[in-house]
Amino acid sequence: MNLLNTSYKPNSYGLEIKHSILFECTLGIAMITYPKLHEKLEKPKQSLDVLRNSVSEKLEAELQYCQEHNTWKMLLQLLHVQDFESIHSFVDNINGLDDQTFIYHVLPFLDESQQKNRMLASKGDKRAAEEMILASKGHQYFPQMIHFISEIEPALLKKHLVHLMTGWYNEILLEEKQETEEILKRDYETKINKRATISNQELVQLATGIEYKPESNIAKVILVPQISYRPWTIEANLEGTKIFYYPVSNESFSDHVDINQPPPDLVQLYKALGDEKRLTIMRYLSQRERTLKELTELLDIGKTTVHHHLTMLRTAHIVGVKGSVYSIKMESIRKHEQKLMEYLERSED
Missing domain, CATH: 1.10.10.10 (Winged helix-like DNA-binding domain superfamily/Winged helix DNA-binding domain)
Known part of the structure; x- marks a missing residue:
């Protein structure tokens, strides 16, 4: 069979770099509620165990609920609705969303073919939710997550997400907030400066260690520096967008760069x-x-x-x-x- 290929293959993609203490807060929650990875993180497992045991009973209950239903993923998706200046503006946004819009944003993005089902499921359509579950079969947690979202009362889920986020922020992150923000900002500024001298694809590889080539359904890549998951890069998808939550570089931990310290x-x-x-x-x-x-x-x-x-x-x-x-x-x-x-x-x- 002869084939005349007239399809278009993109050779680049748009690139956005953003940093926020709220991403770090959410990824910290994701990290602490995924114990299977604790042996493979930069921070020693013993330190993570001590950290988990240090939280209040109220926060521990929310963390356990998160661990059972992967609600950290819902927080991450909500953080991409808009750029939030503070945790207060983020919480206000969650509480201000109508139920349908809220459910739409916390349902995972699968691909463009499932967007109609995502919209219908956010309106309470059980058949659409089942089709999303079937489409995500084989994913580690999406089927269970979609089922959970389609069954829970939106008000209860909102309450949990708010308590989870504010609890971790106030009990764990707040004490080191300024230092954490400085590290994230330094890494962000380094990547912004690099952007002037190398291509978007080279910058993505520099930050993540991943050779990510353009895809026809991805118009934009977002780079988000993070500390909690070092040395891992976390990959996610939204509509037309690929997101990499990449580990900050060693150099970003200090204003002074030790040239003898290997990357x-x-x-x-x-x-x-x-x-x-x-x-x-x-x-x-x-x-x-x-x-x-x-x-x-x-x-x-x-x-x-x-x-x-x-x-x-x-x-x-x-x-x-x-x-x-x-x-x-x-x-x-x-x-x-x-x-x-x-x-x-x-x-x-």
Whole structure:
């Protein structure tokens, strides 16, 4: 069959960089209520356990509810409704939304084909909600989340979200608010300055470690610096928009830059490569893409162990996964080679 391709493939996308203590507040809630990841975060698990045990009984109840229903995701979506100057303006906005608009914003964005169902589900259409659940089948938590939203009274959900957000903000974030805002601002300003010298795609890769290429359904990318999930980048989608909540750089933690301090993503890369099995995985993936099952058979070790090694390689942004197929990210490896030379050749100037 002969094919004449007249489709349009974009070669770029718009880029927006924003920072807010409210994003950090919400991501802190997301992080503390996802214990499966606690062993893989920059902050020691013991410190996170102490942090969780330090909250009031009232906040702990809200955190547990969040952990059961992934309500942190709803807070993140609400934060993108508009730019909020303070937690008070954010809370006022939540309380001021009519029920339909509120439910629409907290329902997860799946893709353009489900937007009609999202609108109908926000009006109480159970069939539309079921179609969204079916469409998101296979996602880690979207089906349960959609079912939960379609059943709960909007007033009760609003109350929970407000108590959850204000509780974490006042009990955990407020004490270090100024320092946190300074770190986020420094990283934001660094990225803004970089934007004048490199392309949008290069800046996204610099911030996230991910080589994100233009997609036909994505017109804009938003970069949001965060501390809570370091060294992980959190990816999300909204209508026509890709969002990366990326880890702030090491340099952003202080006004003074220590030129002898290696970049954290460089350290992370060599830690990931400093293992015989992981190097072997890289060798196999350099030959062709492979599934977890294939790699498990080739390495002749447990599936759980292979998955752990792949997670470390993905965290270092040198291995990617699409569906169930893993592949090596050669462009990212070359970028790290360049970053190593830049670090070795740093001067006082």
